[in-house]
Amino acid sequence: MIGVYRAGNSLLHRTPAGVKLLALLVFTTLLLIFRAPVTMGVGLIVVVLAYALAAYTPVVMLQQVWPMKWIVILLFPFQWWIAGWEAAVVVVGTLVLAVAAAGLVSLTTRTTDLLAVIEWTIQPLRYVRVDPERVALLLTLTIRVVPVINNLVHDVRDARRARGMERSVRAYVTPVVIRTVGYAERLGDALVARGVDD
Amino acid sequence: MSSQSPLQSPPVAPHRSNSFLGARDLALVAAFAALIAVLGLPGTLYAFGSSVPITLQTLGVMLAGSILGWKRGALAVIVFLVLVAVGLPLLAGGRGGLAVFAGASVGYLVGWIFGAAAIGLLVQARLPRYSIWWTGLANVVGGIGVVYLLGVPVLVLKLGTGFAALASAAWFLPGDVVKVIIASAVAAGVHRAYPQMLAPLRNRRP
Known part of the structure; x- marks a missing residue:
């Protein structure tokens, strides 16, 4: 079965799966805590740099968020109209950046490595x-x-x-x-x- | 394969071993987790003379709860979702990976776990009596009620608007009603073929 993982030898590919998962958790939590357009700007820079660190072009990042195109196209003007442009940027930005970041972890981490992390996490059970x-x-x-x-x-x-x-x-x-x-x-x-x- | 009489095969004995999951339960959970995955693959079923592809993934969730009971049913859904999370593209539309759980519909996915558990609990609560109507009711409560109860609020939270969330729920409702009917009818057939499949809930008043 072909997974989401794409083979590579970048720094991000070599980073342990647990570290990447923890970083993802911290990143998405920060997005949810600091709900401001500035956060989204910083978050975008972080995600684009992370993709660059994995030797991926922004095109790959766009592919990851592409399934959400309709949500974004419908949601952004709607939010702008209802709650102003700041709210629109925050709501759509949080969603798109979280999906892009999570997608990057899946792209650079083998299924077996993620399974190993799960096995380690459930030891206390x-x-x-x-x-x-x-x-x-x-x-x-x-x-x-x-x-x-x-x-x-x-x-x-x-x-x-x-x-x-x-x-x-x-x-x-x-x-x-x-x-x-x-x-x-x-x-x-x-x-x-x-x-x-x- | 189906010509084999169920009488020839050894009865399915739930919870034989001391561990939380016996080998036979393990096999059933793996098979139903795989069934949920396969029902989401493209080309599995086409409605209306092969013109409209419809996904049956939620049907798999309802079947797992109705046939395996609350514990094994919920576990089958969890196993399926874990495999999606670690990067296998098993979610309808060939989606997979952690991105799925960062998206707006994550509440529905988590809702599947509790939905399957609720269906199983309701079906088991009435055993050894088994009726297709009760199973249908269990599937409406668990497969639609519980799933939407978790899915819709998370969608509202993620999208920042109640309107879009309600519209999406209304969009999926007719299909889910059809799936409830199919799941109840199919589960009745399976219970007839394998009466020992599902144990009643333990009697609290001995």
């Missing part, structure tokens, strides 16, 4: 009888299961087409879910056989 290793197994197992369920969905879709029942949603979802449960049972048996419950 041991004390409420949640096994962190089991959580890690669950996450990696699910990544493996997605293509299996995807194949299963395509099989059902082909079968439905062959029977000329393309329009029936129920003739589609019911067999998909029944087969998903059936697969989960076999997967559960396999896990038990490998001693996961011991």
Whole structure:
């Protein structure tokens, strides 16, 4: 499965995932505390510099916020009209800068590294009888299961087409879910056989 | 695969082991988290003679709650959201990464967790009696009520306007009503095929 991560060798790529996540948390919190147009200006400079640090052009940054184009196009004039230009800049700026910064962390951090951070973060859950290793197994197992369920969905879709029942949603979802449960049972048996419950 | 009788396979026994999640529960949670992901992939389902692509991701959330119960259902949604957060493009429209959670609709995503839990709680509260109408009601309360209860206020907060948030809720409502009907009908079929899938809530008065 191809993730959001883009391989690279920049300073930001080499920074540990935990540090980047912490920086992202601090950055978005500051945006929410100091709600002024000046903050947005400073924030924009910080984000553009961070993208440069990762050896990305502003085009890459634009790609990250592109899915929000309609929100921005509709929200900015609306906010300007309702609450003035300062409010419009703050509301749209906070949203766009947070998404751009979060996107940069995802671009420069491997999925496996982020999973490792999660595993480390949930260690204290041991004390409420949640096994962190089991959580890690669950996450990696699910990544493996997605293509299996995807194949299963395509099989059902082909079968439905062959029977000329393309329009029936129920003739589609019911067999998909029944087969998903059936697969989960076999997967559960396999896990038990490998001693996961011991 | 579907020709196999459910009677031949060993019954699904929830919470067999001492740990918070037995191996069979683990497999079910992984499978339903994957199902939520696959239902959001493009080309999964086309309505109206393959002209309008509609996403069924929230249907997956409703199914997880209705079929797995509150604990495993909510966990399946959490697993799905964690995989989206670490960068897999599994959210409808091929979106993924931390940017999704910095956006305006993050309240809906978190709402899915509590929505699935609410659906599961309501369905389990009435077990061993199971009715499609009760499941439908549970899906309206959890899949629409709880999800919007978290999604709409966060949207208002992020966009700074209540108007846009309400407009978006109204936009998604008809589709969600259809998904409630589908989820309830499908969950009824699954409970018929696998009656031991879901345990009633523990009786507080012995």
